[in-house]
Amino acid sequence: MNTSSNTYTVVYASVMVVIVAFLLAFTSTVLKPKSDKNEEIDKKKQILASLNIRDIQNENIEAKYAEVVLSDMIIDTLGNVKAEKGGFDVKKKDINPENLPVYMCKVDGVDKIVVPVVGKGLWGGIWGYVAVDTDKMGTVYGAYFSHESETAGLGAIIAEYEGFQKQFAGKTIYNESGDAIALSVLKAGKKVDGVGVNNRCDAITGATLTSNGVNDMLHDSLKKYMKFLKNNAK
Amino acid sequence: MGKLFSKENQEVFSNPLNLNNPVVVQVLGICSALAVTSQLKPAIVMGLSVTVITAFSNLIISLLRKTIPNRIRIIVQLVVVAALVTIVSMILKAYVYDVSVMLSVYVGLIITNCILMGRLEAFAMQNGPWESFLDGIGNGIGYAIILVVVGFVRELLGAGSILGFKVLPQAVYDAGYMNNGMMTMPAMALILLGCVIWAHRAYNDEKK
Numbered sequence: 013m014n015t016s017s018n019t020y021t022v023v024y025a026s027v028m029v030v031i032v033a034f035l036l037a038f039t040s041t042v043l044k045p046k047s048d049k050n051e052e053i054d055k056k057k058q059i060l061a062s063l064n065i066r067d068i069q070n071e072n073i074e075a076k077y078a079e080v081v082l083s084d085m086i087i088d089t090l091g092n093v094k095a096e097k098g099g100f101d102v103k104k105k106d107i108n109p110e111n112l113p114v115y116m117c118k119v120d121g122v123d124k125i126v127v128p129v130v131g132k133g134l135w136g137g138i139w140g141y142v143a144v145d146t147d148k149m150g151t152v153y154g155a156y157f158s159h160e161s162e163t164a165g166l167g168a169i170i171a172e173y174e175g176f177q178k179q180f181a182g183k184t185i186y187n188e189s190g191d192a193i194a195l196s197v198l199k200a201g202k203k204v205d206g207v208g209v210n211n212r213c214d215a216i217t218g219a220t221l222t223s224n225g226v227n228d229m230l231h232d233s234l235k236k237y238m239k240f241l242k243n244n245a246k
Numbered sequence: 247m248g249k250l251f252s253k254e255n256q257e258v259f260s261n262p263l264n265l266n267n268p269v270v271v272q273v274l275g276i277c278s279a280l281a282v283t284s285q286l287k288p289a290i291v292m293g294l295s296v297t298v299i300t301a302f303s304n305l306i307i308s309l310l311r312k313t314i315p316n317r318i319r320i321i322v323q324l325v326v327v328a329a330l331v332t333i334v335s336m337i338l339k340a341y342v343y344d345v346s347v348m349l350s351v352y353v354g355l356i357i358t359n360c361i362l363m364g365r366l367e368a369f370a371m372q373n374g375p376w377e378s379f380l381d382g383i384g385n386g387i388g389y390a391i392i393l394v395v396v397g398f399v400r401e402l403l404g405a406g407s408i409l410g411f412k413v414l415p416q417a418v419y420d421a422g423y424m425n426n427g428m429m430t431m432p433a434m435a436l437i438l439l440g441c442v443i444w445a446h447r448a449y450n451d452e453k454k
Binding site: 043 | 313314315317318321322325326329332333336337341344347351
């Protein structure tokens with residue numbers, strides 16, 4: 013058979029593509045439930061990490077999450093609760109001022125509110141979870157950050173180095189008068205109006221753009237939750 | 247059976263492990279070798295994935311080699327490799343999620359790994375399925391060995407652990423030893439790889 017004729021080439025390519033498409037669709041359908049489950053566990057792990065519950069075995073995550081997180085609500089920027097359940101199923105890209113997931117938690121008998129934050133790093137998306145105490149100042153209880161594709165060894169430190177995340181604990185998210193978000197990631201020595209000692213965390217050397225990204229992410233995202241957090245402060 | 251493991255076939259398999267190693271002799275597949283070796287576990291998984299993919303893409307292309315239209319042969323090879331890589335990446339996501347996050351884009355980049363295209367073009371298009379399969383496994387393992395060596399040294403010196411288990415006792419740290427942060431960077435992987443190539447060349451020259 014003449015394998016270099018045009019007809020043969022076109023038919024060969026078409027048949028091959030159909031076979032491969034079928035094969036990939038089949039594999040994807042078979043494995044989808046399993047990988048969705050993994051993603052869900054990973055998300056729960058990240059939420060727990062923001063509550064300073066780290067180093068937990070994968071098989072214990074579901075149980076711990078159920079014990080700590082009381083409800084996953086959906087709210088809007090005005091602080092109205094739109095749904096009591098279903099916040100967990102909101103994807104990162106679907107978070108908007110009308111559709112804000114928030115997690116009401118209880119750690120060792122004390123109420124915490126976990127707020128997801130999303131933003132842009134240097135190369136791709138960054139996100140995280142900030143756990144806040146229910147006090148007037150909005151004290152941060154813990155934080156977790158991760159990223160899609162920040163530079164390994166530099167920007168990637170926001171996810172890999174626990175020291176970066178742990179420095180957020182004890183800081184406050186509001187400025188002194190309590191009317192604006194002031195929690196910031198800044199280079200040591202850099203002064204910004206309205207950002208007090210209690211609001212600032214150290215940026216990462218060599219990863220200025222990622223650090224700025226985290227800073228903007230905190231301001232943008234926390235601003236949307238400010239009303240809700242204020243309403244729930246005791 | 248005798249024919250299946252004839253002397254030529256043994257050489258097809260063992261050559262890429264040492265004398266014609268894809269990484270240290272042909273210097274192919276360096277990008278991923280540098281990127282995924284900061285710890286041993288992703289290095290092993292990456293090595294295994296590449297071995298499976300080279301073996302089966304070699305086998306499939308070799309089976310199809312007489313039917314493939316010459317003008318679109320590279321496209322056919324790419325489609326086969328891309329399909330296999332996508333399947334492997336879906337399997338990793340379903341069964342070893344942590345590792346698939348660690349390997350992130352590099353599994354997808356196996357598609358453009360020069361070792362694969364090189365073996366398909368240079369070997370599978372001219373040889374039978376069994377030889378091609380052996381050649382694929384040999385090249386994959388040759389790649390994996392180097393990854394494991396580099397990953398072992400980097401994790402040991404960079405984090406003081408092997409496969410995530412601490413191996414250096416606390417007493418060593420108390421005596422003033424510190425983990426080498428440089429080891430976790432890709433730059434150090436290049437230097438280590440250079441050392442491996444040096445040792446490999448020196449050893450093989452001596453034998454000649």
